Amino acid sequence: MAAAVISMTTAALDWVSVVFDAPLARAVVFGVHIDGHLVVEVLLIAVILFQLTRKSYKPPKKPLTEKEIDDLCEEWVPESLHPPITEEMKVEPPTLESAAGPHTVIDGKKVVNFASANYLGLIGNDKIIDSCVASLEKYGVGSCGPRGFYGTIDVHLDCETRIAKFMGTPDSILYSYGISTIFSVIPAFCKKGDIIVADEGVHWGVQNGLYLSRSTVVYFKHNDMTSLEGTLEKLTRGNRQAEKIRRYIVVEALYQNSGQVAPLNEIMRLKEKYRFRVILEESHSFGVLGNTGRGLAEHYGVSIEKIDIITAGMGNALATDGGFCIGSARVVDHQRLSSSGYVFSASLPPYLASAAVAAVNYLEDNPTVLTTLRSNVSLLWKGLSDIPGLTIASDPSSPLVFLKLKKSTSSSKCDLELLNKIAEKALREDSVFVVSTKRSVLDKCHLPVGIRLFVSAGHTVSDIKKVSDSLRRVAALVLAEHI
Amino acid sequence: MVRLPYLIALSTLFSYGLLFAFGQMRDFFRKLIDWSKSTSEDLKGYAPICLGLEDFYTRRLYLRIQACPIDCFSRPIASAPDAWFDVVERYSNDNNKTLHRTSNTTKCLNLGSYNYLGFAAADEYCTPRVIESLKKYSPSTCSARIDGGTTNLHTELEELVARFVGKPDAILFGMGYVTNSAIIPALLGNGGLIISDSLNHNSIVNGARGSSASVRVFQHNSPSHLEEVLREQIAEGQPRTHRPWKKIIVIVEGIYSMEGELCKLPEIIAVCKKYKAYTYLDEAHSIGAVGKSGRGVCELLGVDTDDVDIMMGTFTKSFGSCGGYIAASKEIIQYLKHTCAAHLYATSMSPPAVQQVISAIKVILGEDGSSRGAQKLARVRENSNFFRSELQKMGFEVLGDNDSPVMPIMLYNPAKIPAFSRECLRQEVAVVTVAFPATPLLLARARICISSSHSREDLMKGLEVISNVGDLVGIKYFPAEPPKCVEQDEKVL
Numbered sequence: 023m024a025a026a027v028i029s030m031t032t033a034a035l036d037w038v039s040v041v042f043d044a045p046l047a048r049a050v051v052f053g054v055h056i057d058g059h060l061v062v063e064v065l066l067i068a069v070i071l072f073q074l075t076r077k078s079y080k081p082p083k084k085p086l087t088e089k090e091i092d093d094l095c096e097e098w099v100p101e102s103l104h105p106p107i108t109e110e111m112k113v114e115p116p117t118l119e120s121a122a123g124p125h126t127v128i129d130g131k132k133v134v135n136f137a138s139a140n141y142l143g144l145i146g147n148d149k150i151i152d153s154c155v156a157s158l159e160k161y162g163v164g165s166c167g168p169r170g171f172y173g174t175i176d177v178h179l180d181c182e183t184r185i186a187k188f189m190g191t192p193d194s195i196l197y198s199y200g201i202s203t204i205f206s207v208i209p210a211f212c213k214k215g216d217i218i219v220a221d222e223g224v225h226w227g228v229q230n231g232l233y234l235s236r237s238t239v240v241y242f243k244h245n246d247m248t249s250l251e252g253t254l255e256k257l258t259r260g261n262r263q264a265e266k267i268r269r270y271i272v273v274e275a276l277y278q279n280s281g282q283v284a285p286l287n288e289i290m291r292l293k294e295k296y297r298f299r300v301i302l303e304e305s306h307s308f309g310v311l312g313n314t315g316r317g318l319a320e321h322y323g324v325s326i327e328k329i330d331i332i333t334a335g336m337g338n339a340l341a342t343d344g345g346f347c348i349g350s351a352r353v354v355d356h357q358r359l360s361s362s363g364y365v366f367s368a369s370l371p372p373y374l375a376s377a378a379v380a381a382v383n384y385l386e387d388n389p390t391v392l393t394t395l396r397s398n399v400s401l402l403w404k405g406l407s408d409i410p411g412l413t414i415a416s417d418p419s420s421p422l423v424f425l426k427l428k429k430s431t432s433s434s435k436c437d438l439e440l441l442n443k444i445a446e447k448a449l450r451e452d453s454v455f456v457v458s459t460k461r462s463v464l465d466k467c468h469l470p471v472g473i474r475l476f477v478s479a480g481h482t483v484s485d486i487k488k489v490s491d492s493l494r495r496v497a498a499l500v501l502a503e504h505i
Numbered sequence: 506m507v508r509l510p511y512l513i514a515l516s517t518l519f520s521y522g523l524l525f526a527f528g529q530m531r532d533f534f535r536k537l538i539d540w541s542k543s544t545s546e547d548l549k550g551y552a553p554i555c556l557g558l559e560d561f562y563t564r565r566l567y568l569r570i571q572a573c574p575i576d577c578f579s580r581p582i583a584s585a586p587d588a589w590f591d592v593v594e595r596y597s598n599d600n601n602k603t604l605h606r607t608s609n610t611t612k613c614l615n616l617g618s619y620n621y622l623g624f625a626a627a628d629e630y631c632t633p634r635v636i637e638s639l640k641k642y643s644p645s646t647c648s649a650r651i652d653g654g655t656t657n658l659h660t661e662l663e664e665l666v667a668r669f670v671g672k673p674d675a676i677l678f679g680m681g682y683v684t685n686s687a688i689i690p691a692l693l694g695n696g697g698l699i700i701s702d703s704l705n706h707n708s709i710v711n712g713a714r715g716s717s718a719s720v721r722v723f724q725h726n727s728p729s730h731l732e733e734v735l736r737e738q739i740a741e742g743q744p745r746t747h748r749p750w751k752k753i754i755v756i757v758e759g760i761y762s763m764e765g766e767l768c769k770l771p772e773i774i775a776v777c778k779k780y781k782a783y784t785y786l787d788e789a790h791s792i793g794a795v796g797k798s799g800r801g802v803c804e805l806l807g808v809d810t811d812d813v814d815i816m817m818g819t820f821t822k823s824f825g826s827c828g829g830y831i832a833a834s835k836e837i838i839q840y841l842k843h844t845c846a847a848h849l850y851a852t853s854m855s856p857p858a859v860q861q862v863i864s865a866i867k868v869i870l871g872e873d874g875s876s877r878g879a880q881k882l883a884r885v886r887e888n889s890n891f892f893r894s895e896l897q898k899m900g901f902e903v904l905g906d907n908d909s910p911v912m913p914i915m916l917y918n919p920a921k922i923p924a925f926s927r928e929c930l931r932q933e934v935a936v937v938t939v940a941f942p943a944t945p946l947l948l949a950r951a952r953i954c955i956s957s958s959h960s961r962e963d964l965m966k967g968l969e970v971i972s973n974v975g976d977l978v979g980i981k982y983f984p985a986e987p988p989k990c991v992e993q994d995e996k997v998l
Contacts, residue, residue, distance in 0.1 A: 091740045098739050100752040100781050103692060103814060104840035111843040118656045122646040126653075137653030138646060145643045154644055154857075155636055162626045163635060163861040164825045166586040166618040171937045173618070174581040176593060179606065198827070199680035201851040226846045230686075234715055278850075337852035343645050343679065358579070366707040367682035368619075368821040371858060377644045457652040460849045464690055476648075 116449065121145050124480040128455065134485045136475040137457045141310050141421050142391050143480025144341035144381055153380040157373040165369045169358075173369035181375040182346070188382050189316060190326050191348040195357050198370040200335025203345030204303050205231035206363030207333050210356065211301075212237045212270060219253055219298070220272040221245065223279045223469045226462065228272060228303055237270075244280065244469060247288045254296045269298045275307035275318035279459070279469045281416020281424035283311070286322040290329075299330040309339030309381075310421055314389050321419075339385075342377040344370040395421055395479040398486060402477055405490025411501035412493070415472060425493075426472035427501075434461075438471050443500050444493070445473060452492035509917070509947065513982070517917045517947050524919065580935070583610050585626035586618035588958040592935055613930065614967055616953045617937035621794040621910050622881045623958030624825030624865050630873050631825075631864035635857045642856035650677075651842070654853030662859050663830075669866050670792070670818070671800065671810035672832035674839075678847050679854040681789060681819030682708045684829030687847035688817070689756075689785075690716035691840075696743060696751040700734055700782070702726065702768075704761050709787060713756070719744065725764075728772035731755065735780045753782040754814075759791030759802035763944055763952070765905025765912050767791070770806045774813065783814040793823025794910050799869045799882050805908065826861040828854045885910055885957035888964060892955055895968050900985035901975060904950075913939075913950040914971075914980065921978050922949050928974040934967055 086094075119127040122138040123145040144150060157177065167173035178196055186194040197203040208231030212218055216237040220228065223244040232239045240257065243249035250271070257269075271293060273284045286302075293300050304317045312320030317334075319326045326332075331353055335345040347357065357364055385391070399421050406414055406425065416424040431437055441458040448454045459471040475489065583591040591610035598605070618625060638658060648654035659677060667675040678684040689712030693699060697718035701709060704725045713720045721738060724730040735753070742749050755777050757768045770786070777784045788801045796804030801818070803810050810816065815833045820826040831841065842848055869878040889910045896903045902915040916922055919940065926938045940949040959967075975981050 086740055091736050094740045095736060095780055098749055098781065100750070100783070103752065103783055104837045107836050107839055111839050115651050115655050116653070117660055118646070118653065121641065121643040122648055122653055122656075123643070135653060138648040140647045145645070145647065147643075151640060151643065154639055158632060158636055158639065158857070159627055160585065162585040162587075162624070162628070162632070162825055163858055164625065164821055164827050166620045166625045166821065166825065170578045171617050172580060172582055172586060172590075172592075172615070172935060174579050175586075176581055176583045176606070179581055199683055199851065201847065202680060202683050202686075205686075226850050230715055230846070234711065335852070337645055337647055341643070341645050341647055343852055343855050362707055362711060363682060367680065368819075368827060371827050371855070373639075373857070374644060374855060455653060460649075460651050462691075462844050462846050462849050464844065464846055 116455070124478050124482075124485060126455070128449070131453055133449065133453045133455045134481075134488055135455045136477070136481075136489055137455045138478070139306065139338040139422070139476045140341055140478045140480065141306075141339040141395060141476070142315075142341070142381075142385065143478045144339075144384065145480075147341070147381075147384065149384060150341070150377050150380045153376045154373045157376040161372040163373065164371055167369070168367060169364060169369045175369070175372045175375070177372045177375040177379070178369060181379050184379050184382055185346050186348060188386060189332075189348050192351045193354040194346050194348040195354050195361075195364065196370055196375065197345040197347070197361075197363055198367055199363070200305060200337040200343065200345045201227040202363040202367070203333045203335055203347060204228050205234060206361045207331060207347050207357065208232060208272070208301065209235040210361040211331070211353075212268065216268045216270065217257060218270045218272055219250065219257070221274065221277070221284075223277050223282070223467055224272065224274055224303070225278045225467070226465050228274070229466050232272065245277070245282045245284060247285060247292070250289070251292055254292055254298065258296050269296075270301055271298045272301045272303070274303040274305075275311065276304075276417075276420055276422060278306060278422070279467050280472075281420045281422045281474075283307070283321075283417040283420055284318065286318050286324055290324055301331045301333070302329055303333055305333075305335040305345075306338055306420075306422055308334040308336075309385055310392070310395070311419065313392070315339070315385050315392055336374075336378050336381075340378055340381040342374045342381060344374055344378065391479045395477065398477050398479065398481050399423070401483065401486050402475070402490065405486060406493065409490075409494050410498050412473070412497050415470070421477040423475040423477060424472050425475070426470045430470060434471050440500060441471060441473055444496050447496045447500065448489075448492050452488070452496070454489050454492040456489070456493070510982070513917050514947060517919070520919050521946065580930075581606060586615060586620055587623070587626035588615055588620075588956060588960070588963055589613065590615050590618075590935070592930065611930075611933060613933045613935040614959075614963055614970075615935055616955075616967055617935050618956075619790070619822040619954055620825065620956040620958065621790075621823045621885055621954070622799075622825075622865070622869070623956050624823070624861070624868075625956075626958075628825075628864075628868075630868055630875075630877075631861055634864050635860050638860035639857040644857065645855055646853050648853065649850055650848050650853040656853075656856055656859075658856050658859040658863065659853065662863050665863060665866050666830050667832055669800065669870065670816055670830075670832045671803070672816060672834070674835045675830050675832040676838050676841055676845075676848065677854055677859070678829045678831075679851060680827065681821055681829035682711075683847050683851065684817060684819070684831060685709050685712040685787065686715055687712070687845050687851075688815075688831055688841065689713055689754075691845045692716075692815075693718040693752065693754060696748070698738060698750045698753045699756060700731065700738070700753065701756040702758065702761075704764065705756060705758060706762070706787070706789070709756055709758075725761075726766065726769050728769055728776050731773060732776045732780075735776065735782060739780060753780075754785050755782050756785045756787065759786060759788040760795070760909050760911060762790050762911060763913065763939065763950070765909050765952075767795075767802060767806070767906045767909060770802055770808050774808060778812065784812070785815045785817065786813045788816060788818040789829075790822055790911060791909075792818040793865075793869060794885060795908055797882070799823070799878070820858070820862045824862045824865040826858045826865070828858060828862070881957040885955060888957065888959055889955045892953070892964055892968070896971070897983075898986045899968075899972050899975070900981035900983045901971075902980075902982045910955045911952065912955070913952045914975075915982070916949045916951055916978075916980055917947060919949060921980060922951075924978050925951055925974055925980070928977060929970060932970045932974065934970040936971075 116128045126135045165173045182194045182196050204227045212235040214236040218237050218239045222241040242253045308317045309315045331349045333347045336342050411428050412425045413428050415426045445456050445458050456475050458473050581593040583593050592613050594607050594609045595604040646654040663675045685708035693716050695717045699713045699718050699720045703722045723734045792801040793799045817831050819829045867873045871878050893912050904913045922938045929936050936951050938951045
């Protein structure tokens, strides 16, 4: 048995060596020795090439026929343009019959108004109204064109110079609407691939700007500096790529959704440590914070050049409309061609620009209005300190006083119902106008809802007493079962 | 559509190519110089705030077009933007990097502002009422509409706009741009489809991008291409998952501001109805300016307003104010009042501006007791048709349809843009020139906006100046019609 196997293997080996020693195998072609294994390799390559040239089997693609497309189009049923209308959608806000000053008229009754962000009490100010009248008679109402096409009127340029002088920056740029300022500025500077670290409590305008910029956005916990530091550390640690892309921190000076004030000194320290740029939204703090109303930078004693971009809407303290943005000369010039809300939109009506100039002049000449505002706020704090079921959640220096429920119910919808009841009762029975938080379904902010009171320098001591008493009474009634 | 002759296309491309090459060379030298200088400690570690390519256009092309004492963009004015206005003279010491105002002004004929019905300046009916409302309600309400910003004026205007436009209800916003940017996300979200015209305005593009819906574009003013796109999209469904679309909205404009042409509304509505898509009509330039009683493109083309689901418009152009509106069915408006971010968070429209629109609409409808509205509408139509036909007779290439008060004159070459603009200003006519990126690169143009406050003499002066400058600059691309005296000679013979 073994012998047969041995003989077979030797025979096979002999045969293989014969093949290898065959004359063809020892040929010399063009001076190159050809060994036997080359023949096998050439055959192998030939087989591979043959297989590659064969077409692979793909199932045939059948495009839809016209009839099939017709059928699909017939069958398709779109949703309705609007969802079913619920009861809460039908509620109309109260209609004012006079100016939205500290006292206004609703439904024929005189009402104390804490729903307008008229912080310096400039609604109804005679100097401002006179300058508006002069402007209306000279320029008409609208400016009839964007800034690039004869919509730049000399009052716009005056307004920009005045604001820049007031804030101490080289130049400023004027926008025609408060909310469009921030959502035009952010996409002008932040593009796809940039990193933005934003507070989770920023308002819808900022959120829209962040979405339109297509940058990577990371949110940190509302007004929490340790969370901010942690986020910045995580983003920059070991990431050498981070040096080459632009990085921004976006915060609001005074948050509309909670009344908190951002700690600018902490933010500046973190910004310098991690090399980020700061975009500061000052709509509710311009004209309010700081000894002379120059905003958060003055409040914290930070030099204005250190903050890269500041935007503000003028619809609050300055009692006019529109917005502005300040920064270095390069920052402002860049926006004149690339900010969509500036280039593609009609410019601010000239009478509103002259109202802004008059308001800034008034603020510079009468800094005592800020002391009145601050004393009103502290008086209101005292009055609201013992309301059953409600607690003050805003910063003591903020004129936007934010009350939230001490014990929240299961859902923010139920919270909102209770708060709406309180606001409505206060208006109907005590003639005091306060408002609850209104949130759109498109808003990504999840901070707790509450009641907002906008304190003005035009409110008197008796107004403040009236609102505290009213809220105390109404809250006790509405939240009785709830506490 | 614009017919672009080959020779002109080649010469325009060559000019842009030259400018681009020069720009790149200067950038290169700038980089060398910067590299040799050391950067300051402060900026170390920060990426530059404006990256290289982004403001290439600004630095190299825009500044060259401005490079002359009288420049073309952002000219300030010192009076109301009426038929004649005062343009402020500016000078520059540093080759047009910064421009300084002087206190000298030149009175010029205004062919650039959107003032179709002449409400831009102080008006005898509107201005006293506006001043009265200013004294009563003050310039701003400092509050959002849903908080404490709704006054009687706002509710009155909403009813008036709904009645004027022909829809059950309307909602107001303080700025036209924000109207589009905030409404489109409220109507559609993920799973929806927006089909928009390729030449739609930037506010619509922004609104479409701000919603998380998919966006497709159809060829400008082409109902057949719209039908193709609709069929394809409905059959395919959402990308990747192929689920059916939740809803489809087609967005078109009444008058396209860069082309001056009207939308082919009846055909587009027919296509949308067939495929069950919703229509959104942006009448920024056409409301108040076209149509027998100023009710816009629907009236002019005979379309029933019930067939258009959502009608949007602005008050900046024909009504001489600011702000925008949306008119639709009662349910949609109720839903928008509850959801739309601009209604909930943005300051409400300034009360004097609201009063201006109320008075302007009353004048147009004749409810002020005079026939000034009808006169204005007739005059703007006559003026536009006269001006357009005269320009075409002179040999200019003018775009746009009859009855539209917007007429672009083609320039093409980038060097002709500043030349045309400055020459016209020297002869006291103010025109607007538009180039990339508002128009396609090769199709730069000068855009004329006619107003009802232009008298026949104003138009004749404008035509004379434009004809002279056109000869100087060389933009009469078509043969001019022979003048009438030739016919007289033939008669004599």
